[in-house]
Amino acid sequence: MAAFDYQRASIPIRSDLPAAHRRYWDRLAKPGTWWTGVERVAIARESRNAVTCAFCAARRVALSPYAFAGEHEHAHALPTRVVDAVHRIVTDQARITRAWVSDNAANGLSNEAYVELAGIVVAVLSIDEFHRALGLELEPLPEPIPGEPSGYRPTHLAHDIGFVPTIPPEGAVGPEADLWPGGRTANVLRALTLVPDALRDWRHLSAAQYLSFDEMRNFEQSRDRSLNRMQIELVAARVSAINECFY
Amino acid sequence: MLRVSTQVTGTAVDLGAINDAERAALDLPLGGELVRFAEAVAYRDADALTRTRKALLDAGGAQVLVDAAGVAANFQRMVRIADATGIPVDNMSSDLSAEIRSRLSLDQFASARNTPGALS
Numbered sequence: 001m002a003a004f005d006y007q008r009a010s011i012p013i014r015s016d017l018p019a020a021h022r023r024y025w026d027r028l029a030k031p032g033t034w035w036t037g038v039e040r041v042a043i044a045r046e047s048r049n050a051v052t053c054a055f056c057a058a059r060r061v062a063l064s065p066y067a068f069a070g071e072h073e074h075a076h077a078l079p080t081r082v083v084d085a086v087h088r089i090v091t092d093q094a095r096i097t098r099a100w101v102s103d104n105a106a107n108g109l110s111n112e113a114y115v116e117l118a119g120i121v122v123a124v125l126s127i128d129e130f131h132r133a134l135g136l137e138l139e140p141l142p143e144p145i146p147g148e149p150s151g152y153r154p155t156h157l158a159h160d161i162g163f164v165p166t167i168p169p170e171g172a173v174g175p176e177a178d179l180w181p182g183g184r185t186a187n188v189l190r191a192l193t194l195v196p197d198a199l200r201d202w203r204h205l206s207a208a209q210y211l212s213f214d215e216m217r218n219f220e221q222s223r224d225r226s227l228n229r230m231q232i233e234l235v236a237a238r239v240s241a242i243n244e245c246f247y
Numbered sequence: 248m249l250r251v252s253t254q255v256t257g258t259a260v261d262l263g264a265i266n267d268a269e270r271a272a273l274d275l276p277l278g279g280e281l282v283r284f285a286e287a288v289a290y291r292d293a294d295a296l297t298r299t300r301k302a303l304l305d306a307g308g309a310q311v312l313v314d315a316a317g318v319a320a321n322f323q324r325m326v327r328i329a330d331a332t333g334i335p336v337d338n339m340s341s342d343l344s345a346e347i348r349s350r351l352s353l354d355q356f357a358s359a360r361n362t363p364g365a366l367s
Binding site for chain 1: 248258265266271275276277278281282284285286288289290291296297300304307308309310311312313314315316317318319320321322323324325326327328329330331332333334335336337361
């Protein structure tokens, strides 16, 4: 049976959603830019463990997450620092700091690997959240595909925003020319561009779960959605507010 | 984006609706059901999810529920991209941005420190 067979769901689900989720699962299993397929699937598994991790739950309500000792509930397939990064992005992302990201980079979790990790964590989380929202079983993780990461690093990078280098607005050229149309971008698009494929994955999932780049410029009623733009943004804003997202 | 879409369509929606399902219900069709469903997704409250999912399905139908689930799931991702990478807000100096930050008390959020000038 194909992954993301929503025929079993009690309500009809438009076909672009399973297609986007299936596409991501295929990519998750393959070697990435800085992680192997085995490691990428292990990161995905940790993003699921984080949701029910008792240590994360306790740390979440601690005054500071940086002075709270303990051990995550995890699958023992990844280094401790990597496990902590995955769990923190899922359960306590609002308190991530530049110092923590820099400390990781100085101790084996490079900025590049961290960005790819973050892209995996949030993609898997959003697919799982879609399932939880509709009361569907989570999709089994894919079988990893052997091979080595590409190690690709974009040529044009700046360190002018955020905790990690990103491609500047004028830097989407050459192999990165597809990243944003017309040379116009926003910081949230630049965020993961140290690993350009992470943004490409982001765009594919967003086009199905939220809106495509083209439709983002339509502030009324998208032809493929039953919610109008105000209703869509009301949901988006409520979720963002609960997550205490300043951005 | 909510503010921009209300301006484009000439619809009066109080920004307070984001944090108040009762107000949202007054301003937008299905507003109350959408806010309550979004809250249940974001808090991962299984009981509330069961309840609000049914309420939204009954009031809006299956496609509305699917669209809302997609958007909520997507923004569980977006907030984590922004916070994990520490990106600042793009347009801090605009009046619209200032109004939204003030109305929703966004400057109190821990991640406001990632945007220069947000905490001053």
